[in-house]
Amino acid sequence: MTTLAPGQTIGILGDGQLGRMMAIAAAELGFKTHIFGQEKNSPAAQVANANTIADYTDKVALRKFASSVDVVTLEFENIPTDTLNFLSPLIPVRPGRKVLEITQDRHLEKSFVNSLGVPTAPFANVESLEELRQAVERIGTPAILKTRRDGYDGKGQVKINSATEIDKAWETLGGKASILEGFVPFELEISIVAARDIHGNVATYCPVENRHKNHILDVTIAPANILSTVSEHATELATKIVQNLDLVGLVAVEMFVARDGDVLVNELAPRPHNSGHWTIEACTTSQFRQSIRAAAGLSLGDPTAHSNALMRNLIGDDADHWNDILQHPEMSLHLYGKTESRPGRKMGHVTRLFPLNVPPKV
């Protein structure tokens, strides 16, 4: 089992803001980073030691990348599994192919979660209009149709409020292999970031509440305002998932909390997560350092929060107000170095700390 020492190089597949914050954390621990991505002057490449711009299927570039790094990790779960198959014999890849196969496909993901005895919304695999009709009959409405692959920030999903909307929903998603999910009338949405090291030790961050705007994460409130019994139960579920994924690295577990305190798992992300950005300021070990420690084969750090926190995303034009934000000395501003602002694009985030006994004010 490969263990890295400071000075060695961590390869990161993907070049967005998560890769950027992973590269910064790696530098803090004395590691070098090499980003493999598609974009020139990407958020991650701006802060890394080396950068390869190539397609994930470019075997020549992948071989060269593998020979220039000591371990490979990722900031993006939709890396083609063939890329990991190609890299795996050449270099340790953490997390590995099996984890990506599961988390790239909503049907495999939810089936895996249920196989552990962990509940999700009721769901059905849907590969034709006829199967969608049968699924709506079984699950009822309202329901949400989601493409099995490639969805994010609410893209690739459509709500079905009544049976009359079935044909339109199927058309909207372009007839792609999908799942139909029962709509969960949740009280709040929470997530837990869990880490696992090469020896199987697990560390979990506290559950946080996530509020969305236009299907994009708007604010994260740490910790979530839930009963301690619910918090402990959610943490047990996240621990079970990370252990059974047999993963080295991080997994973020998104969950719904029902009014009666029931917890259902919504989705998994095998990497640092937007809802974990608050850990940079508020925890002994941030999620980014934790992901680097795990990838490097090192022991995990303490995930304990020394403060409560509120994290707000800066989407599109929000980031134009960077100077106003800087007028508030209690705010920690993070910008991702994206030159082009687009509606819905994550440009940065702001974190504000609160004492442990003070609930964050939204």
Ligand SMILES: Nc1ncnc2c1ncn2[C@@H]1O[C@H](COP(=O)(O)OP(=O)(O)O)[C@@H](O)[C@H]1O
């Ligand atoms: N079954 C469901 N019931 C109620 N709301 C849902 C359900 N599935 C998703 N949502 C809402 O849509 C958001 C995005 O769905 P999600 O499955 O997390 O996809 P992604 O984050 O990849 O776009 C969730 O955070 C939640 O607010």
Ligand SMILES: [Mg+2]
């Ligand atoms: Mg989600």
